[in-house]
Amino acid sequence: MLSQKAWSPYAAGIVIGLLQIPAFLLIETALGASSSYVTVGGLLASWLDPSVVKIDYVAKHIAATGKNWWQVALVVGVAIGAFVSMRISGASRAAISPIWRNALGSASPAKRYAVAFVGGFLMLLGARIADGCTSGHGLSGMAQLSVGSTVAVAAMFVGGIATAMLLLRRV
Amino acid sequence: MSVTAAIAIGIAMGIVFGFALEKSRVFEPGVIVGQMQMRNFIMLKVFLTAVATGAVVLAALNGFGIVKLAPKAAMYYADVVGGLILGAGIALAGACPGTTLAQIGAGYRDALFTLIGGLFGAMTYSYAEPTLSKTFLGQSSGKLIFSQLMGIPYWAGALGLAAVVALVLVGLETWRPWRDDLGKDVDGDLASASPAPSHIRTVPAE
Numbered sequence: 001m002l003s004q005k006a007w008s009p010y011a012a013g014i015v016i017g018l019l020q021i022p023a024f025l026l027i028e029t030a031l032g033a034s035s036s037y038v039t040v041g042g043l044l045a046s047w048l049d050p051s052v053v054k055i056d057y058v059a060k061h062i063a064a065t066g067k068n069w070w071q072v073a074l075v076v077g078v079a080i081g082a083f084v085s086m087r088i089s090g091a092s093r094a095a096i097s098p099i100w101r102n103a104l105g106s107a108s109p110a111k112r113y114a115v116a117f118v119g120g121f122l123m124l125l126g127a128r129i130a131d132g133c134t135s136g137h138g139l140s141g142m143a144q145l146s147v148g149s150t151v152a153v154a155a156m157f158v159g160g161i162a163t164a165m166l167l168l169r170r171v
Numbered sequence: 172m173s174v175t176a177a178i179a180i181g182i183a184m185g186i187v188f189g190f191a192l193e194k195s196r197v198f199e200p201g202v203i204v205g206q207m208q209m210r211n212f213i214m215l216k217v218f219l220t221a222v223a224t225g226a227v228v229l230a231a232l233n234g235f236g237i238v239k240l241a242p243k244a245a246m247y248y249a250d251v252v253g254g255l256i257l258g259a260g261i262a263l264a265g266a267c268p269g270t271t272l273a274q275i276g277a278g279y280r281d282a283l284f285t286l287i288g289g290l291f292g293a294m295t296y297s298y299a300e301p302t303l304s305k306t307f308l309g310q311s312s313g314k315l316i317f318s319q320l321m322g323i324p325y326w327a328g329a330l331g332l333a334a335v336v337a338l339v340l341v342g343l344e345t346w347r348p349w350r351d352d353l354g355k356d357v358d359g360d361l362a363s364a365s366p367a368p369s370h371i372r373t374v375p376a377e
Contacts, residue, residue, distance in 0.1 A: 002190075004194065005357045006194060006195070006196050006353055006357045007191075007194035007195055008195075008349055009195050009197065009213050009216035009217040009220060009349050010216065010220050010340070010349075011194075011195075012191040012192070012194050012195030012197070012217055012220075013191075013195070013216065013217045013218070013219070013220025013221040013223075013224060014220060014221075014224045015187065015190075015191040016188060016191050016192075016217070016220075016221040016224070017220065017221040017222070017223065017224020017225040017227075017228060018224060018228060019184055019187060019188055020224075020225040020228050020229060021228055021232070022180065022184055023184070024229070024232060024238040024241075025232070025237070025238065026172070026180050027172075027177060027180065027181075028238075028239075028241070029241055030241050031188075031225075033267070033268045033269035033272075034268040034293070037268060037289050037290055037292070037293035038293045038294075038296075038297055040290060041290040041291075041293040041294040041297070042293075042294070042297060044290065045294050045297075052294075052297070052298075055297060055298070055300065055301060056301075057297055057300040057301070057304075058297050061297075064174050065174065066172045066173070066174050066176070066177030067177070069174050069177055069178050069181070070177040070178065070180060070181040071181065072178075072181070073177070073178040073179075073180075073181025073182045073185060074181040074182075074184055074185040074188065075185060075268075075269060075272045076181075076182060076185060076272070077181060077182040077183065077184060077185015077186045077187075077188065077189060078185045078186075078188050078189035078192065078269060078270075078272040078273050078276065079185075079189060079272040079273065079275050079276035080182070080185065080186050080189060080276060081185060081186035081187060081188060081189020081190040081191075081192070081193065081273075081276065082189040082190070082192060082193040082198065082272070082273035082274075082275075082276030082277045083189075083276035083277065083278075084186070084189075084190065084276075085189065085190045085193035085194055086193055086276070086277045086278070091277075091356075091357065092278065093277050093278040093279055093358070095278075095279065095280035095281070096279065096280065096281050097199065097200040097201055097265065097279060097281075097358055097360070098201075098356075098358070098360050098363060099200055099201040099204060099205075099265075099358070099359065099360050099362070100200065100265070100281070102362055103204055103265075109280075109281075112281050113281055113284045114284075115263050115264075116263075116264055116265075116281040116282065116284035116285045116288065117284040117285070117287060117288035117291075118260075118263055118288060119260050119261070119262070119263030119264030119265070119266070119285055119288065120260065120264050120266075120271065120284065120285035120286060120287065120288025120289035120290075120291075120292060121260070121288040121289065121291050121292040121295070122256050122257070122259050122260030122263065122264075122288075122292065123257055123260030123261055123264055123266075123267070123268055123271075123285070123288075123289055123292065124260070124268060124288075124289040124290070124291075124292030124293040124296070125256055125260070125292040125293075125295055125296050126252075126253045126254065126255070126256030126257030126258070126259070126260055126292075127253065127257045127260075127268055127293075128253070128292070128293055128296035128297070128300075129249050129252055129253030129256065129257075129296060129303070129308060130246075130249055130250050130252070130253025130254050130256075130257060131243055131244075131246065131249065131250075131253070132243055133257060133267055133268040133269070134218070134261070134267040134268070134269065134270075135267070135268070135269050136243070137243065137250075137254075138218060138222070139218070139221050139222055139225060140225065140241075141242060141243055142222045142226075142332075143222050143223075143224075143225030143226040143228075143229055143329070143332075144226075144229060144240050144241070144242040144316060144325075144329075145226075145242075145316040145317040145318050145325065145328050145329060145332060146242035146243055146245070146314075146315070146316055146317075147245045147312075147315040147316065147317060147320070148242075148243055148244060148245030148246055148247065148250050148312070148315065149242065149243060149250075150317075151245070151247060151250040151251060151254070152250035152251075152253065152254040152257075153254065154254070155250060155251045155252075155253075155254025155255045155257075155258065156254040156255075156257050156258040156261065157207075157258060158254075158255060158258060159254060159255035159256065159257065159258025159259045159261075159262075160206075160207040160258035160259065160261045160262045161207050161208075161209065161258070161262075162258075162259070163207070163258065163259040163262035163263060164204055164207030164208045164262040165207075165208060167262070167263070168204060168208070168262060168263075170208065170210075170362075171201060171204050171205055171208060171210070171359075171360070171361075171362060
């Protein structure tokens with residue numbers, strides 16, 4: 001089973017949903033991912049600009065607390081888990097997914113890297129404004145029946161669908 | 172709990188998370204962009220299944236008084252503005268903040284640019300936060316959950332949500348089986364599964 005290339009989305013979704021158990025019981029928080037970008041980004045920025053730690057928001061995120069660094073460890077673990085899963089199944093990926101040639105109408109890696117950078121920038125800018133991402137608002141917020149998270153997820157899909165329909169070509 | 176223990180737990184949980192993201196193929200740009208173009212439904216299926224599972228788990232843990240809920244405050248302006256920008260970023264990155272790391276683990280090089288862009292985005296917000304939090308984006312309506320508005324216990328609302336989601340998923344799967352969305356190389360690339368375009372068809376030697 002671990003060497004299969006693809007699981008049903010239902011099996012994988014159940015595994016992801018069950019991760020709320022250790023998150024709530026051991027860390028007393030819900031699954032999330034985007035705060036870790038502030039923790040790591042804040043730490044890196046503080047080397048260039050020590051005054052950044054005077055911003056309460058940054059200080060709160062880079063503090064040596066279990067919750068902050070648990071989430072950084074979580075996303076590092078995600079990379080490790082995906083790498084191991086890939087290796088066990090014997091799959092391999094090109095440097096850039098073949099869909100981008102169609103979606104961007106160009107095979108230029110430089111163009112794709114530029115779009116990825118802009119995409120990443122908007123993703124985290126938006127996630128921090130909304131105070132959560134697909135994990136924090138989506139998986140955790142909706143499971144907790146949060147009104148604000150449901151609004152954020154709806155906006156996220158509206159923004160994503162509009163952008164993918166208007167700016168990207170058919171994949 | 173010590174920070175070291177929290178990090179060890181985080182790594183272990185992350186490995187399971189990354190494993191499930193990779194196996195489900197939901198981390199693939201082809202699956203995420205495909206979902207946003209309404210041609211691929213794997214992302215919605217994984218997402219809704221994880222939400223319903225989380226709701227059942229939390230209904231039990233909270234219903235028996237073992238854990239407290241930790242919902243985020245409703246900040247409608249910030250939720251809408253941030254959500255729209257986040258969604259635009261997801262479409263262009265072909266990733267979410269979490270699946271970016273799965274893409275890096277799986278060997279997609281462009282995901283490194285997504286990650287660096289993400290760190291810049293997070294820091295741009297951090298520098299602006301003291302100002303932004305004083306504007307309409309900082310307005311909060313407090314922690315609000317649907318079950319509270321309906322006057323029912325959380326566990327009942329959560330189980331109800333899970334039941335509705337399960338029905339939606341049965342309908343979705345009947346309409347469109349998940350294997351149809353995988354693509355030949357399980358990357359959600361459905362275009363290359365169709366016959367090659369005529370101009371690259373090999374010409375027989377004379």
